[in-house]
Amino acid sequence: MSIGQLDVETLCAWVDALARAETVYAPQARGDRFVYDRLRRAEDLRLDHDVTLLPPKKYFLPPRERLAQFDGTGAARSVLDETPFVLFGVHPYDVAAIAQADAYYLKENPDAHYAARRRGAVIVACDVQAASSSVFAACMGTAVAREGFDLLLTRVDGAYVADARTPAGEALLARAGRLSKADAVALGRREQVWQDALKFLRRHELKCRPADLPGLLTRSYEHAAWEKRSERCHSCASCVLVCPSCFCFDVQDDTGWDLCSGERCRRWDACLLRDFALVADTTSARTAWSAIVTASTARASTCTTASASWPASAADAASPPAPRALPIPSSSTTPCWRTDHAGLRLRRGEGPLPFAAGRPAAQDPCHRPRDAL
Amino acid sequence: MLFEVRPEVGRLDYMPGQFVEVSLPGVGEAPISICSAPGRGESFQMLVRKTGRLTAALHALPEGARLGVRGPYGTRFPVGDDMKGRDALFVAGGIGLAPLRSAILYVLERRADYGRVTILYGTKSPAERLFTRDLAAWAARNDVQFLETVDRAEPPWTGNVGVITTLIPRARVDPARVVVAACGPPIMYKFVLVSLHALGVAHTQIFVSLERRMKCGVGKCGHCQINGLYACLDGPVFRYDRIADMQEAI
Numbered sequence: 001m002s003i004g005q006l007d008v009e010t011l012c013a014w015v016d017a018l019a020r021a022e023t024v025y026a027p028q029a030r031g032d033r034f035v036y037d038r039l040r041r042a043e044d045l046r047l048d049h050d051v052t053l054l055p056p057k058k059y060f061l062p063p064r065e066r067l068a069q070f071d072g073t074g075a076a077r078s079v080l081d082e083t084p085f086v087l088f089g090v091h092p093y094d095v096a097a098i099a100q101a102d103a104y105y106l107k108e109n110p111d112a113h114y115a116a117r118r119r120g121a122v123i124v125a126c127d128v129q130a131a132s133s134s135v136f137a138a139c140m141g142t143a144v145a146r147e148g149f150d151l152l153l154t155r156v157d158g159a160y161v162a163d164a165r166t167p168a169g170e171a172l173l174a175r176a177g178r179l180s181k182a183d184a185v186a187l188g189r190r191e192q193v194w195q196d197a198l199k200f201l202r203r204h205e206l207k208c209r210p211a212d213l214p215g216l217l218t219r220s221y222e223h224a225a226w227e228k229r230s231e232r233c234h235s236c237a238s239c240v241l242v243c244p245s246c247f248c249f250d251v252q253d254d255t256g257w258d259l260c261s262g263e264r265c266r267r268w269d270a271c272l273l274r275d276f277a278l279v280a281d282t283t284s285a286r287t288a289w290s291a292i293v294t295a296s297t298a299r300a301s302t303c304t305t306a307s308a309s310w311p312a313s314a315a316d317a318a319s320p321p322a323p324r325a326l327p328i329p330s331s332s333t334t335p336c337w338r339t340d341h342a343g344l345r346l347r348r349g350e351g352p353l354p355f356a357a358g359r360p361a362a363q364d365p366c367h368r369p370r371d372a373l
Numbered sequence: 374m375l376f377e378v379r380p381e382v383g384r385l386d387y388m389p390g391q392f393v394e395v396s397l398p399g400v401g402e403a404p405i406s407i408c409s410a411p412g413r414g415e416s417f418q419m420l421v422r423k424t425g426r427l428t429a430a431l432h433a434l435p436e437g438a439r440l441g442v443r444g445p446y447g448t449r450f451p452v453g454d455d456m457k458g459r460d461a462l463f464v465a466g467g468i469g470l471a472p473l474r475s476a477i478l479y480v481l482e483r484r485a486d487y488g489r490v491t492i493l494y495g496t497k498s499p500a501e502r503l504f505t506r507d508l509a510a511w512a513a514r515n516d517v518q519f520l521e522t523v524d525r526a527e528p529p530w531t532g533n534v535g536v537i538t539t540l541i542p543r544a545r546v547d548p549a550r551v552v553v554a555a556c557g558p559p560i561m562y563k564f565v566l567v568s569l570h571a572l573g574v575a576h577t578q579i580f581v582s583l584e585r586r587m588k589c590g591v592g593k594c595g596h597c598q599i600n601g602l603y604a605c606l607d608g609p610v611f612r613y614d615r616i617a618d619m620q621e622a623i
Binding site for chain 1: 398399400401402403422424425428439441584585586589591592593595596597598600606620
């Protein structure tokens with residue numbers, strides 16, 4: 001498969017052409033956060049995003065998805081959405097989450113609805129340019145993506161190395177026109193970006209190996225930490241909404257105005273909600289756990305600042321703490337984005353900081369969207 | 374209410390312990406266990422208690438109405454393998470008799486293939502006894518030991534009174550070669566397992582059917598997850614040693 005180099009102008013022209021011809025979803029600024037949304041023009045693309053409010057799983061497992069339609073006669077037919085789309089600018093840890101969902105939904109008893117969406121998707125990954133203040137990907141081994149995407153973009157020296165790994169990625173890249181060759185210097189720079197990612201995408205340290213986590217969690221079932229966490233839990237399930245790898249769903253029938261026709265839909269569900277494991281005789285397998293949640297819910301109801309609506313509470317849960325400076329390696333001279341003191345405006349520059357804490361700057365009159373590429 | 378379901382095309386190829394997802398468009402879908410023995414013609418039976426939206430709608434259906442059925446799903450009682458040639462002990466509590474009835478009928482149709490057969494059945498009150506014709510038939514058989522009890526007696530009940538564990542020491546089975554199939558509420562399992570342990574029955578000889586919210590039936594929705602297991606794929610019938618140390622299983 002081919003590796004080439006794109007300057008920012010070529011990238012913009014290519015993305016503009018893709019956005020016109022295809023359904024492209026990509027990270028964009030919304031207020032002071034980033035979201036994945038339908039991309040209409042290149043200048044809205046923010047490859048310098050730190051983290052998005054909702055992960056890209058929403059394109060493979062939509063929050064509400066129609067599974068079947070039925071009419072008044074009782075006849076039903078399955079509905080598959082096979083619309084092809086391009087998912088652009090996916091960070092390596094989100095690539096890992098998609099691979100995890102693939103393993104879950106496609107290996108044993110493949111899910112036809114997920115498979116249809118997945119078949120039509122081309123994933124363009126992008127190495128992290130701006131680190132979230134709460135990132136811990138390097139501890140989990142997901143700071144750099146080695147597979148699970150069709151095309152990988154890495155920003156080096158004001159341009160992008162584009163690495164096509166599948167025929168679909170190759171075909172997409174071919175639409176960028178003639179690529180300049182990614183020389184040994186550019187590839188060396190890219191290697192440095194990966195090394196930096198492994199070093200710095202760890203604002204939180206894991207005190208064990210990722211492989212030890214399942215065993216550790218199994219042995220910590222009754223650990224006091226859970227009860228302590230539950231004291232702050234409002235049972236809103238926002239943590240599940242923003243989780244890139246949570247996959248549980250509920251299935252419900254929505255009836256039309258005629259009370260006969262309608263559709264069967266699945267919606268995101270959360271194993272942390274009290275009724276999740278409820279069975280017909282109104283007992284739950286999680287009685288002990290429910291008791292804790294009931295107690296914390298009672299506490300939460302007295303809190304006047306608790307968010308009432310789902311989207312708002314999802315946003316609250318996703319809000320990272322105020323950006324702080326990342327560790328600065330003294331020897332590195334990798335080109336990067338720097339934040340000013342307010343932490344809001346991004347500037348291009350040569351500097352020792354490999355990852356800036358990126359935040360949208362849409363409200364900033366000085367902001368030039370193309371600079372975000 | 375007992376439902377006799379006849380597929381419009383073909384027949385349902387199932388084994389005792391398995392369940393189907395029953396659906397009514399516009400109302401929803403729910404897992405229901407099969408209570409008839411396999412191989413009894415084109416239809417199968419389900420016993421449905423009215424406890425929620427879908428089951429209430431099922432109860433309101435006229436005879437001959439159409440339903441949506443997916444399945445069969447899940448694991449089976451070991452009537453076709455582990456239990457063969459050995460003593461069989463069935464322990465049913467309340468509506469737990471429904472899936473066990475499928476296994477009991479299967480065994481009784483092939484009675485010569487098994488050792489001693491004992492059926493224990495417990496309900497809260499005499500009015501809650503299910504499949505009373507079957508119960509009478511089992512009680513009348515010479516090649517089956519059938520014992521039942523109620524938690525609270527009401528006239529004209531003259532039988533045993535007490536929880537189901539009081540019947541276990543009376544089961545005429547060889548603890549070393551018995552295979553137990555049990556289905557009932559979680560509280561029943563807690564005490565039945567202690568009694569079986571006291572009898573000397575190993576965990577590997579006990580099979581329990583667990584009730585969980587098996588929403589999709591194919592191990593995707595997460596509702597019936599018990600740690601790393603899915604009740605819809607790895608269950609609902611579990612060999613007890615596989616879940617004995619698992620939190621939230623029983």
